[in-house]
Amino acid sequence: MNIHPLVNKKLLREVLFLCLKESGKILRQGFGTVLKVSKKGPVNLVTDIDIASERKIVSIIKEKFPDHRILTEESNPYESPSKFRWIIDPLDGTTNYAHQIPLCCVSIALEFNGELMLGGIYNPLQNELFFAEKGKGAFLNGKRIQISKTTKLQESLMVTGFPYDRLEKAEFYLKFFKGMMVRCQGVRRLGAAAIDLAYVACGRFDAFWEFNLKPWDVAAGILIVEEAGGKISDFKGLNAILDSPFQILASNGKVHSQIVTAFRPILKLTKK
Numbered sequence: 001m002n003i004h005p006l007v008n009k010k011l012l013r014e015v016l017f018l019c020l021k022e023s024g025k026i027l028r029q030g031f032g033t034v035l036k037v038s039k040k041g042p043v044n045l046v047t048d049i050d051i052a053s054e055r056k057i058v059s060i061i062k063e064k065f066p067d068h069r070i071l072t073e074e075s076n077p078y079e080s081p082s083k084f085r086w087i088i089d090p091l092d093g094t095t096n097y098a099h100q101i102p103l104c105c106v107s108i109a110l111e112f113n114g115e116l117m118l119g120g121i122y123n124p125l126q127n128e129l130f131f132a133e134k135g136k137g138a139f140l141n142g143k144r145i146q147i148s149k150t151t152k153l154q155e156s157l158m159v160t161g162f163p164y165d166r167l168e169k170a171e172f173y174l175k176f177f178k179g180m181m182v183r184c185q186g187v188r189r190l191g192a193a194a195i196d197l198a199y200v201a202c203g204r205f206d207a208f209w210e211f212n213l214k215p216w217d218v219a220a221g222i223l224i225v226e227e228a229g230g231k232i233s234d235f236k237g238l239n240a241i242l243d244s245p246f247q248i249l250a251s252n253g254k255v256h257s258q259i260v261t262a263f264r265p266i267l268k269l270t271k272k
Helices: 009-030 048-064 094-098 166-181 193-201 215-227 256-269
Strands: 037-041 044-047 069-072 084-092 105-112 115-123 128-133 137-140 157-160 186-188 207-213 231-233 246-251
Touching (some): 009 048, 009 084, 009 105, 009 128, 044 048, 048 084, 048 105, 069 215, 084 094, 084 215, 105 193, 105 215, 115 215, 128 193, 137 215, 157 166, 157 193, 166 186, 166 207, 166 256, 193 215, 193 246, 207 256, 215 231, 231 256, 246 256
Antiparallel strands (some): 084 105, 128 137, 207 246, 231 246
């Protein structure tokens, strides 16, 4: 990745970690308290902690890099001519958080000229910080991580999620769930896509799939999976484009083609 030599890469990393830690404090302090909860949709919650976390992250970035672009879940994007773009989910797993289930996190990625260069996912409730830098590997609490070594789909443990339009398209999404359920060791649903991706990266899961995710759900996780040795694609095995309506298949790479093959007849027989 060719970044101008005057760009301080160390400062970029430091700001990313500062954002993760400071927003993590907000998540930790708010967990288990009485939350102000509103709905963006029938099953899409937002809390006052989402908003507080986002404000903290954006304030840190704007103080250090006022010209950088920012894309975040709860606010309108901040656009500029800069080649740098921060992609932020201030609280992934909001429904878990609101129900005092400690599977939630803050997820932050940094792009340069459209290419992911830094990614961090922090679950302060379990004290797990996943980090990756382009070309330098992926880490959990400072220790290098790698994807699993599973080679057979029937021995794979998989994880998925159901999009916010699941009330209208339940049968469609369940066809993919059933298709995997009968072919693998098991399927889990944790309720936080960023954590799902982090868990693929460190080998806890062998693969993850989901429809209709947004860039802030997956940007950091994509880089972490790739730097841990995994593979990212759409359901047909083609490149997944971050800013388009997003379907993602993430795996250890060894079972990837088997999943794509299993998805093929389902995609032919169903319409989204």
